[in-house]
Amino acid sequence: MSGAGKSTVLDALEDMGWDCVDNLPVSLLDSFVHGDEGKQCRLVPAAVGMDVRSRGFDVQAVPAVLRSIEGVQPEILYLECAGSELMRRYNETRRRHPLAPDRPAEDGIARERALTEPLKRAADSVIDTTDLTPPELREELRRRYGDHDDQPVLTIVSFGYARGVSRTADLMFDMRFLDNPHWVPELRPLTGKDRPIREHLAQDPAWNDAMTRLEALLTDWIPRYWAAGKSYVTVAFGCTGGRHRSVCAAEEMAERLRKAGFSPNVRHRDLSSEPSDTIEEHRGDAESGELG
CATH class of the missing domain: 3.40.50.300 (P-loop containing nucleotide triphosphate hydrolases)
Structure with a gap:
């Protein structure tokens, strides 16, 4: 085009x-x-x-x-x-x-x-x-x-649903069921790459179980995509604003997959966006009781 x-x-x-x-x-x-x-x-x-x-x-x-x-x-x-x-x-x-x-x-x-x-x-x-x-x-x-010995490319992406879904994802996971750090005043200016955000999410009973289940799913599915001839696989994690939960999930999953023998790239689409109460109150968020 x-x-x-x-x-x-x-x-x-x-x-x-x-x-x-x-x-x-x-x-x-x-x-x-x-x-x-x-x-x-x-x-x-x-x-x-x-x-x-x-x-x-x-x-x-x-x-x-x-x-x-x-x-x-x-x-x-x-x-x-x-x-x-x-x-x-x-x-x-x-x-x-x-x-x-x-x-x-x-x-x-x-x-x-x-x-x-x-x-x-x-x-x-x-x-x-x-x-x-x-x-x-x-x-x-x-x-x-580029020169990467023709290995299949795995990319982990984070994004915010309120700013539009990821257009490049092969697999997309919605992390809006987790407790939202945006509503904790001292955590609001931070991002999912900061330790306090990870510690906050780790206190959510659903966090570790969700990441463990998703890790098992991805370590099983990604090689199947490559075996089927797909050279590029993009896994996307979404939350409302794309600054906290999805970023933390993408970072942790990338760490887990590296330990499992993969070499993922990581990209955070909305990480540089400013915190916004209006965005976080988007009606598609799990906090509102309506999952889009």
Whole structure:
């Protein structure tokens, strides 16, 4: 999707030593891979950025063209992004959408989403950049395409339901049944990475039992995902505001999984958010008696 972060992706891959080119005409793909002589493939990974502006761009033809190039194993990475976030980005940059030069950007976004849907279905992997900052997107690419001996990637994420569910999660666990540290004045400014928060949650009778059960579940399920061919597994823990319970749960689960032989990355989506009584009183919270 135009505006979903293609330039950021190419810059990040270039920093990792890849040969990168943007908006290459489809007819030149084979020449780019094999060089001018057409005899030898590139000795380093290569990335080609394409969107609806690329000459010869055809969502039906591109996958077939890629897979017809001899001597390479191509992967299609599709960059997804929610329409509201794309609108915000276009408004910030004041750029025109390539499919709507004389119409509102939302018209172009809707048209492009429909046009590229077949390519999204044909993609080997999809990254939703809606909730990712450029540094977080670069870190995600480093995990996927950096030099890590081709090991499957496990990521533990924390988030706040009141700020929207995690869009990248394969497994999502709701921690709003735990006692909320936000309502303890001396704990409110802290986060789930601070020891007093962990000590507070440890006093909740449900804490240790929940973490032990989830650990057993994850140590059983994660290898099954990888055995099924999934290279990336993201486990998300959510609470109301994304600052206390979910953060603590993500940190502790990462520790437990490391002891079990895994190597998880940890990302806290809403950790930098300011404490808010309004957010914590969100009607989806367990404290209100209504679980969303």
